Amino acid sequence: DADVTQTPRNRITKTGKRIMLECSQTKGHDRMYWYRQDPGLGLRLIYYSFDVKDINKGEISDGYSVSRQAQAKFSLSLESAIPNQTALYFCATSDWGTSYSSYNEQFFGPGTRLTVL
Amino acid sequence: TQLLEQSPQFLSIQEGENLTVYCNSSSVFSSLQWYRQEPGEGPVLLVTVVTGGEVKKLKRLTFQFGDARKDSSLHITAAQPGDTGLYLCAGDSEGSGYALNFGKGTSLLVTP
Numbered sequence: 001d002a003d004v005t006q007t008p009r010n011r012i013t014k015t016g017k018r019i020m021l022e023c024s025q026t027k028g029h030d031r032m033y034w035y036r037q038d039p040g041l042g043l044r045l046i047y048y049s050f051d052v053k054d055i056n057k058g059e060i061s062d063g064y065s066v067s068r069q070a071q072a073k074f075s076l077s078l079e080s081a082i083p084n085q086t087a088l089y090f091c092a093t094s095d096w097g098t099s100y101s102s103y104n105e106q107f108f109g110p111g112t113r114l115t116v117l
Numbered sequence: 118t119q120l121l122e123q124s125p126q127f128l129s130i131q132e133g134e135n136l137t138v139y140c141n142s143s144s145v146f147s148s149l150q151w152y153r154q155e156p157g158e159g160p161v162l163l164v165t166v167v168t169g170g171e172v173k174k175l176k177r178l179t180f181q182f183g184d185a186r187k188d189s190s191l192h193i194t195a196a197q198p199g200d201t202g203l204y205l206c207a208g209d210s211e212g213s214g215y216a217l218n219f220g221k222g223t224s225l226l227v228t229p
Binding site for chain 2 (some may be wrong): 004033040041042043044045048058059090092103104105106107108109110111
C-alpha cells in the first residue's frame with residue numbers, strides 16, 4: 001500500500017465551485033506539505049503543517065485553505081476555484097527534526113490533477 | 118526564496134549515452150536533494166548530499182555537491198529508457214527548517 005495517498009486523482013470543476021483535495025499518510029510523520037506544480041514553474045509550496053496545531057502559509061497561499069484533521073490527514077481547499085488554479089497538486093510528508101532524520105527529505109503522494117473550467 | 122537554476126531544461130538522448138545535469142544557486146544549502154518524477158506520479162527522492170565536495174553513487178547515477186554547497190550535479194552513465202523522467206533538485210537553506218526550494222527540473226528522454 002502507498003505511504004502517502006491523495007484523493008481524488010483527477011478532478012474537473014467549474015469556476016466558483018468549492019473543492020477539497022485530501023491527503024492521508026501512514027508514514028507516521030508529523031510534517032505535511034501541499035505543493036502545486038505548473039509547467040515551467042516547478043513545485044511551489046502552498047501550506048505546510050508541523051503538527052495538528054501548527055499550520056503555516058507557504059509561498060502561494062492566496063485562494064487556498066487547509067485543515068489538519070489528524071496527524072495522518074491534511075486537506076487542501078479551494079474556496080472558490082478559478083481557472084489559474086488548474087495544476088497538479090502534491091501532498092508530501094517529512095520527519096525532519098526528529099531523531100530519525102536530520103534532513104528535510106520529503107515523501108510525495110501521487111498527485112491530483114485539477115482542472116478548473 | 119533562494120533560486121535554484123537547473124540546466125538543461127530538456128535533454129533527449131539515445132540509450133547508452135552519458136549525460137550531466139546541473140543545479141546552481143547563489144545561496145548556500147545545508148543539504149541538497151535530487152528527486153525523479155515520472156509522468157502521473159509524485160517526485161521520488163534519489164539522494165541527499167550534505168557535505169561540500171561530497172560524491173554519492175546510486176548504480177549508474179553519480180551525484181556531486183559543490184565545495185561551497187551552492188551547486189550540485191547529476192551524472193548518468195550509459196543512460197537507459199528507464200531513466201526517462203523529470204529530475205528535480207531541492208535545497209534546504211541554512212536555518213530555514215521548513216521548506217525546500219525546488220528547481221524547475223530537467224526533463225530527460227532516453228530513446229532505445
